[in-house]
Each structure stands twice: as structure tokens, then as C-alpha cells.
Amino acid sequence: MTSLPVIDIDPFGTEVLTDPYSLEHALLDAGPLAYLSAHDIYAVARYDAVYAALRNWQGFQSGAGVGLSNFRTEKPWRQLSIVVEADPPHHDAPRRVLANLLGPRVQRRLRAEWMAKAHKMVGKVLDGTPGSTVEFDAVTAIAEKFPPRAVGDALGLPEEGRENLLPFSDFLLNAFGPRNELVAAGAPHAKSLTTWVMEHCRREALSEDGLGGQIWAAADRGEITHEQAPGVVRSLFAAGFNTTVHALAAVMHALVTHPEQWARLRAEPSLARIAFDEAVRWASPVQTFFRTAVGDVGVGDHVVPDGAKVLMFLGAANRDPRRWTDPEKFDLSRDPSGHVGFGFGLHQCVGQNLARLEAECLITALAERVETLELAAPGERRLNNTLRAWHSIPVRARLA
Numbered sequence: 001m002t003s004l005p006v007i008d009i010d011p012f013g014t015e016v017l018t019d020p021y022s023l024e025h026a027l028l029d030a031g032p033l034a035y036l037s038a039h040d041i042y043a044v045a046r047y048d049a050v051y052a053a054l055r056n057w058q059g060f061q062s063g064a065g066v067g068l069s070n071f072r073t074e075k076p077w078r079q080l081s082i083v084v085e086a087d088p089p090h091h092d093a094p095r096r097v098l099a100n101l102l103g104p105r106v107q108r109r110l111r112a113e114w115m116a117k118a119h120k121m122v123g124k125v126l127d128g129t130p131g132s133t134v135e136f137d138a139v140t141a142i143a144e145k146f147p148p149r150a151v152g153d154a155l156g157l158p159e160e161g162r163e164n165l166l167p168f169s170d171f172l173l174n175a176f177g178p179r180n181e182l183v184a185a186g187a188p189h190a191k192s193l194t195t196w197v198m199e200h201c202r203r204e205a206l207s208e209d210g211l212g213g214q215i216w217a218a219a220d221r222g223e224i225t226h227e228q229a230p231g232v233v234r235s236l237f238a239a240g241f242n243t244t245v246h247a248l249a250a251v252m253h254a255l256v257t258h259p260e261q262w263a264r265l266r267a268e269p270s271l272a273r274i275a276f277d278e279a280v281r282w283a284s285p286v287q288t289f290f291r292t293a294v295g296d297v298g299v300g301d302h303v304v305p306d307g308a309k310v311l312m313f314l315g316a317a318n319r320d321p322r323r324w325t326d327p328e329k330f331d332l333s334r335d336p337s338g339h340v341g342f343g344f345g346l347h348q349c350v351g352q353n354l355a356r357l358e359a360e361c362l363i364t365a366l367a368e369r370v371e372t373l374e375l376a377a378p379g380e381r382r383l384n385n386t387l388r389a390w391h392s393i394p395v396r397a398r399l400a
């Protein structure tokens with residue numbers, strides 16, 4: 001048996017968060033399991049190993065936290081999610097309620113409304129005559145605007161205070177990493193943001209017919225308890241906004257930097273969903289998530305000891321050459337299905353179809369109006385311990 005590869009690079013250091021690819025290559029080369037000495041954690045990065053580990057919820061639990069902190073041994077310093085950080089049987093009822101609400105039916109209900117919203121937003125940004133050029137920031141003018149508008153309305157949130165949505169989940173997703181300077185930078189506002197979110201998980205703050213109101217109605221029917229309802233609503237605040245913002249930014253960045261793929265998409269707009277999933281594979285807006293070993297769990301020839309934290313590298317798995325041909329290529333001819341950008345197994349993203357619908361609406365609206373796209377200046381990253389995010393992507397568009 002070979003010895004377990006040890007890597008001393010900090011996966012949450014500025015260098016890796018800025019450019020994760022050299023660590024990803026090192027992990028993929030190392031084998032199915034490696035030890036990361038910077039945080040005394042294990043790492044799983046190869047596609048097959050990530051897939052198997054995410055499926056093995058009995059061996060790799062979420063209930064001790066999906067961040068670096070181990071709530072089996074540490075007193076929780078933050079509120080655990082009753083959805084993403086719960087194991088069966090506690091996970092079952094909240095998950096069922098969300099799966100019912102966010103399934104195909106809600107997409108059919110929302111499609112026409114979100115298409116109209118996307119056309120309106122894109123029309124405002126692309127204010128020009130055919131043949132003219134328009135400059136805009138794909139992050140601040142589009143990606144950051146659409147989810148708070150579309151999902152915020154669907155959730156049944158009042159307009160006022162929606163500016164808290166992105167800072168709240170930015171902090172939360174940073175808090176899954178170590179308490180580094182990114183967490184420290186968000187800490188002064190964490191309490192007021194959390195208070196705002198908790199107030200808006202209350203029934204009285206949400207419209208009755210929105211997704212939030214329907215979660216409360218599910219509690220009335222006994223599908224979850226009334227005590228669980230605010231936690232289930234909160235899971236949408238935590239997971240339903242920033243993730244999609246940076247996935248939309250990723251697909252915009254991919255299309256702006258691959259003009260031949262943009263031309264292809266314009267010729268065949270039904271590729272919008274493929275483009276989005278391929279961008280989620282290629283860029284993996286959610287890069288990593290933790291699990292905790294329950295008992296000694298074998299991975300390849302090695303063992304993760306009971307209670308150890310294991311970091312799942314979704315981004316590396318989505319670029320593992322053992323699974324993907326030319327993984328670093330953003331390619332609309334590829335079938336990206338099977339990527340783990342939305343996770344896999346019991347906790348696989350329950351909102352993925354809403355995210356796909358948002359993307360389809362925006363990409364379709366853009367494709368109707370924009371002939372060519374190019375970068376007007378280099379994009380700027382926004383660093384986050386969990387997300388591969390963008391601060392800005394300046395774009396120049398020639399209108400059709």
C-alpha cells in the first residue's frame with residue numbers, strides 16, 4: 001500500500017481562491033484521497049471518488065456541518081442549516097417539502113413570468129439601436145440583479161431590504177471555510193444580516209402564495225413542523241441567490257470569452273440550457289463542500305478516520321480528465337450531464353431547475369438582441385471560501 005499523499009497548500013489561501021487549478025491538478029494527480037496538512041483535513045477530488053463519497057451519506061455525514069468546523073466535537077458558533085446540514089431522518093421531511101415546491105410544476109408556472117422579467121432587464125441594459133455597441137457589467141447589471149428579482153418575487157419577499165440577500169449568503173458561504181480575513185471582513189454585518197433574514201422567514205413577512213408562504217402551508221398540513229418552517233425558508237435565502245448569481249456570471253464570462261460558442265448559441269438558442277450546465281461544469285461556482293467521516297471510511301487504498309473532515313472538490317471533479325475529454329474546454333457540443341456542480345446524492349441541489357430556468361430566460365433574451373460579445377476590460381474576481389465568484393465582467397456588445 002502506498003502512503004497517503006500529503007499536500008501542504010491551503011485550499012482557502014488567496015492564491016488558490018484566485019486560481020484553483022494548480023491545486024486541483026495536484027489533487028487529481030495525487031490519487032482518490034489526499035491529506036491537506038494546512039487544516040488537518042482530507043481531500044477528495046477525482047470524479048469517481050467525489051461521486052462515490054457524495055452518494056455515501058451514511059459514511060460521510062452532513063450533520064456535523066458542511067463547513068470546516070466539526071460540530072460533532074465543537075460547539076456550533078453559527079446556526080446549522082436544517083436542510084443541507086441535516087442527515088436522515090431529520091433531512092427527509094424538509095427535503096420532501098422543498099422538492100415538491102421546486103419541482104417541474106413551479107417551473108411551468110414561473111416560465112412565462114421569468115421570460116418577461118429577463119426581457120425587461122436585458123432591454124434596459126441593451127439600450128441602443130441595431131448595429132450599435134453597448135457596454136455593461138455582466139455581473140452588476142445582470143447576474144447580481146436577476147436572482148433577487150426573480151427568486152425574490154417567487155419567494156414572496158417584499159422589495160424592501162433585498163439588498164441584504166447577497167451579502168448574507170456571501171458571509172454564510174465564506175463561513176464554511178476557516179475564519180480567515182474573508183470571514184473577518186463580513187463579520188461586522190453578519191448579525192444584522194442574519195436578523196433581517198430570520199425576520200423574513202416569518203410567515204407574516206412573506207406573501208401567502210409565494211414559495212415562502214407555501215412552506216408555511218406545508219407546516220399547516222403537517223408535512224414539517226411549524227418550528228421547522230423558518231429553517232426551511234432560510235435554506236432558500238442561504239442557497240438560492242449567490243450561487244445562481246455566480247453561475248450566471250460564469251456562463252456570461254464563458255460566452256463572452258468564446259465568441260464561436262456565442263455564434264453557435266445564437267444560431268441555436270435551444271442550447272441555452274446546455275450552455276448553462278456546461279458553464280456550471282467548467283467553472284463550478286460552488287467549488288467545495290465538507291463532509292465528516294462516520295466510522296473509518298475507505299477511499300481507494302486509504303482510510304478516512306472516524307470524525308475527520310473531508311473536503312469534496314466539486315470543481316476538480318468537474319475537470320477530471322478521467323471523466324471528461326478536454327475538460328478545460330468550454331464546449332457546447334459536450335454533454336455536461338453528470339457534472340457535480342450541483343452536488344450529488346441525497347443533498348444534490350434541490351433548486352437546480354430554478355437556476356436552469358433563470359439562466360435559460362436570461363440567455364435567450366440576450367441571444368435575441370446581441371450579435372457579438374467581447375470583454376471590454378479584464379474581469380475581476382470576488383474571493384469567497386466556497387464560491388468561485390466574480391466582482392465584475394465588463395462587456396461590449398454589438399446589438400443585432
Ligand code: HEM
Binds near residue numbers: 151235244285344355
Ligand atoms: C444544495 C449548488 C442554486 C437551493 C446544493 C448543493 C450544491 C448546490 C453543490 C449541495 C450541497 C451539499 O451537498 O452539501 C448550487 C448551484 C446553484 C444553486 C451551483 C446555481 C447554479 C440553487 C437555487 C436554490 C438552491 C436557485 C433555491 C431556490 C439549495 C438547497 C440545497 C442546495 C435548499 C440543500 C439541499 C439538501 O441538502 O437536500 N446547491 N445551487 N440552490 N441548494 Fe443549490
